[in-house]
Structure formats: structure tokens, C-alpha cells
Amino acid sequence: MNIEELLAIRAKLKENLKPERYEHTLGVAFTSAALAMRYGADIRKAELAGLLHDCAKNYKTEELISMCKAAGIELTENELQAPQVLHAVYAPVLARAAYGIEDEEVLSALRWHTTGHANMTLLEKIVYIADYIEPRREKADNLAQVRGMAFLDIDATLYRITADTIEFLKKRGVWIDRFTVECFEWLEKEGINDKRDFKSNL
Numbered sequence: 001m002n003i004e005e006l007l008a009i010r011a012k013l014k015e016n017l018k019p020e021r022y023e024h025t026l027g028v029a030f031t032s033a034a035l036a037m038r039y040g041a042d043i044r045k046a047e048l049a050g051l052l053h054d055c056a057k058n059y060k061t062e063e064l065i066s067m068c069k070a071a072g073i074e075l076t077e078n079e080l081q082a083p084q085v086l087h088a089v090y091a092p093v094l095a096r097a098a099y100g101i102e103d104e105e106v107l108s109a110l111r112w113h114t115t116g117h118a119n120m121t122l123l124e125k126i127v128y129i130a131d132y133i134e135p136r137r138e139k140a141d142n143l144a145q146v147r148g149m150a151f152l153d154i155d156a157t158l159y160r161i162t163a164d165t166i167e168f169l170k171k172r173g174v175w176i177d178r179f180t181v182e183c184f185e186w187l188e189k190e191g192i193n194d195k196r197d198f199k200s201n202l
Helices: 003-016 019-039 043-052 061-070 077-081 083-099 104-111 122-133 143-150 154-172 178-189
Strands: none
Touching (some): 003 043, 019 122, 077 083, 083 104, 122 143, 154 178
16 A cells, blocks of 8 residues: 555545544554554554554444444444444444455454454554554553553563553453453463563663
């Protein structure tokens, strides 16, 4: 995808997203590109996935459920209990239909940017983390620490975000998506944690 095509996607997103959501989208796109440079992923794919990760965010829950059904997506009870993940479930469909995206790696990064899952690809990790640390985000657990970790150890950063997300949802009494739990359990099984002394490197 060339720069003209990326700019066209940005223009279309600006028309379809609320201003604050569009600004967040740009932050995620540029942060994804920076992480891709750091970890050797495809920079253009990372920027594209960052741009489109919230392309379905402005739809209401009822609309997302209806559109998923129309697209042949059978929503699980788990997904219906956590409506905040539905925009990610539908995002690959919308990205393909409205923005002409066919790259399965990019589409998968859109699908998993909210919950994560076991055995995440590098691009999926990048977009998931970028969504959490982008410059315009102001409220998230351990945000300063996570931002410091992100360019030092991507897996430890993924662990910290996933652990903090689970803890945050538990405290609020909110349904925790099973894919987030599976992501955390996978990281622990692989011996990945955030025990490294990152402060000495900041």
C-alpha cells in the first residue's frame, strides 16, 4: 500500500469517526509504526493496522450484533457478555468491505487489538500495545511504566498490559473476555513476565 492509499484511508476515517476517536487512531498508527521499526515488523502494515483498528468503533452494540450476524459471524456468549470487544470482532469485515483491505495479517491485528489471544503474531502484539500506550491516551494502569517498557521488551510489555487489564476488570466487576485470560496464561506458560528491572534503562 502506497502513501496515497494510506492518506485516502485517513480521509475516509476522519469522515466516519468522532474527532477524538480519529485523533486516537492517528496516535495508534504512528505508535504502531514506531514499534514496527523497533522490532523489525512491516512498518506500512503496522501503520495501516493502527489506522483501521477502531474503524467499527462508532457503531452501537445493537448495530454491531446485527452486522456480525449479517456477515455470518456467530458471536459467542463470551463476546455478547463483553460488548466492548464487538467492534474488534467486526473490524476485519468492515476493513475489507469499506477500505479494500485484503491482507490477512493486518485483518488479524484488527480482530485481536482489544483482547489479545494466545500465540499472538508480532503485528498483533504491536497494535495491541500501541492502542494502550499511544500519546493521546491519558488513563491506563501503570501507563508510564508500560510506555517505558514498550521499546525494550515487547513480550514483557504485553504481559504487563494483559495483567493490568484483567486486574482492572476484576475490580470493576466487569466480564473478562476469555481470550484475554488465554493470552495471559499463554505468556505465563512461556515464562514471560515483567520482572526485569526496566527503570535502570529509562
